[in-house]
Amino acid sequence: MQINDILFKLKTALSIDNENMIKAYALADYEMTEERLGHILKRRQDKDYEEATYEELGVFLDGLVLLKRGPSDKVANDDEAVALTNNLILKKVRVAMELKEAELVILFALGEATLTKRQIGSLFRKEGGKNFKECSDELLMAFLEGLDEFYYDGEEI
Secondary structure, rough: OOHHHHHHHHHHHOOHHHHHHHOOOOOOOOOOOOOHHHHHHHHHHHHOOOOOHHHHHHHHHEEEEEEHHOOOOOOOOOOOOOOOOOOHHHHHHHHHOOOOHHHHHHHHHHHHOOOHHHHHHHHHHOOOOOOOOOOOHHHHHEEEHHHHHHHHHOOOO
């Protein structure tokens, strides 16, 4: 799945304007310009389209958590970089939006993916664990589609 598509879907699903996206980046100590943000939120076929990086998506998700929930009292362990996977994207959005398992079942269902609470729980397990399940691009897309339908307020930004 394209990083740009994930950013665009999160922006529209959660009705986040460009100003708040830049604010989320700033909260995560990343300098995002309005121009760069405009380029990575364009469609692939549009003029001035630019590819977003995994770093830009990861930083935005970290900033989204800070924007929605505020800073954490826990000490951050920034010593090692963590690979951004679909499972981690799910986890960061879940934390930012404070989603419970029952809400996740609804979100996936709205995205036309029927999962039980147990199946959803396996998406959030530690990678390599006995009950860990890798999140496919299709599942992530279903989640983002469900998120869009769940939070859609009827207004275009």
